[in-house]
Amino acid sequence: MLTRTPTGRPRAAAVGAILILCLAGAPLMSLFPVALWEVTRGLVLNGLGLEAMLIAPVAVGGMLLMFLAGAYWLHWARVTHPASCAGLVTGTALATPVVMGFLAPALRPFPGGLYVNSAVVSALAATVAMSVCVLFSRRAGLRQPGILPGVAVAAAALLVLPLASEHMRDRSTEQRSLAQIQDFGYPIAVLDHPSWVPVRVHEVHGGLRMTYVSGQDPDSPDSPGGTEDPGTSGPGVAPGTGDDTLPALPAHVTAGAAGPGVGSENPEEVRPGTLHVLSWTPERKAEGIRSGCDFPGVECSEAEPLVAVHRGVGGQAGARLSEVRSQLEDDVIASVHPVGTVSPDLLFAVAQTLRVEHPGERSLLAETILHS
Structure with a gap:
């Protein structure tokens, strides 16, 4: 996963590149699908249904551009498997706001709307996934699992989001019920x-x-x-x-x-x-x-x-x-x-x-x- 120094420790440049991509790149990537959804919905509401179909090539081009930029960044930092790592971070960043917007609408653990929460959750999920990949990486010459542990962690995180949303909805319903009973004058x-x-x-x-x-x-x-x-x-x-x-x-x-x-x-x-x-x-x-x-x-x-x-x-x-x-x-x-x-x-x-x-x-x- 990471290039190493003669002592066997991961190079600081590779670790720093991964952290920057997860903590800065992933939040910026997560804003892309949300912005596309808002633009598409605005076009449809204005009666421009056919024009909204032009968003599809823009979406494909944007995702490809983000993936290539992430892969080039990791390759420059001498991270092994840069394309796989960039694909993991990009996929996690793009999937998180989609899941939060449609399958977990009540999940808002941080102050702010969908933009802020998608950015923060995407950064956390990508960082944890890549950290697991680093922990599972071994010395050269031994069989390495690659990004598979990170894929498993990212998939598990996306599956947990709807469950967490239901829990937060139940908690908010309970609090609202208590407030309505106690505050009824x-x-x-x-x-x-x-x-x-x-x-x-x-x-x-x-x-x-x-x-x-x-x-x-x-x-x-x-x-x-x-x-x-x-x-x-x-x-x-x-x-x-x-x-x-x-x-x-x-x-x-x-x-x-x-x-x-x-x-x-x-x-x-x-x-x-x-x-x-x-x-x-x-x-x-x-x-x-x-x-x-x-x-x-x-x-x-x-x-x-x-x-x-x-x-x-x-x-x-x-x-x-x-x-x-x-x-x-x-x-x-x-x-x-x-x-x-x-x-x-x-x-x-x-x-x-x-x-x-x-x-x-x-x-x-x-x-x-x-x-x-």
């Missing part, structure tokens, strides 16, 4: 039932939306809306009232199937036993619990202290029960929205277990979401 409504667990939280228009999933079959006797006590406590919630009997609801209120509610168009898991609980902000609460009931295609029915909201055409028989609103203590209003298809009885049973958070309960809710 108004009371939060929670489901006071042991079989419902909060798994996600989003701050949406009109309030804070928490997604709950049920670990039980919604049609089983022990599911919410069945025979089990809806007031017992569950993960992240405090004990409820312990009432064993829920008030009966008029038939016209529960008429029609329950369908997707607010936010159900989001790309998340939709299965029986998934609900959104929206804690209203004071601005939304000022409109009243019957907010939007006068809109076309919206019909509201009251069953104190609940308000059923049907959306669709053909009256309640043809419309879908899209949400159930509840007036809680301290003038707090919350609504339950089904995700997917949920039976009206289940939706009303869950709505009647809503209560306002207890002091200090937000930490428990956040911990439950992080571990769910």
Whole structure:
């Protein structure tokens, strides 16, 4: 890999040339594919699709020029296998921003955008790969592995980038969830039932939306809306009232199937036993619990202290029960929205277990979401 002095040590000129190529050349090379992508996207957005195809020969010529410049630089420093080493550094520098841009978009370990992070990661990956090649190199006359160890290290680094991106995305999601719960300046409504667990939280228009999933079959006797006590406590919630009997609801209120509610168009898991609980902000609460009931295609029915909201055409028989609103203590209003298809009885049973958070309960809710 490196030419050596009579004592067997690598020549300083060769080591310095490799370091300069990895720490200075690789970051500059990594900016090339990012710049090409920005130029190509700009041409396509401006309606110049055919002109964007002219970027292909420019890209090939640029990569070839960088490779030849790196090979000449290493050959001048008397590094053995200069073409192979230059190809390794150039390939690593060009592949890193492509992987980070398309397969690892959430990986931004350093301050700055894609340009800065691609340059730094490319320099680190190329330096480590070439360092491994130097460590595996042997004295002249013995079989040498060449750049194969460096290729293996560079490939492993590129494969790790998407995994690291997923980890950073999960961490950022957790931190955002914690911040949204802790920084929400108004009371939060929670489901006071042991079989419902909060798994996600989003701050949406009109309030804070928490997604709950049920670990039980919604049609089983022990599911919410069945025979089990809806007031017992569950993960992240405090004990409820312990009432064993829920008030009966008029038939016209529960008429029609329950369908997707607010936010159900989001790309998340939709299965029986998934609900959104929206804690209203004071601005939304000022409109009243019957907010939007006068809109076309919206019909509201009251069953104190609940308000059923049907959306669709053909009256309640043809419309879908899209949400159930509840007036809680301290003038707090919350609504339950089904995700997917949920039976009206289940939706009303869950709505009647809503209560306002207890002091200090937000930490428990956040911990439950992080571990769910």
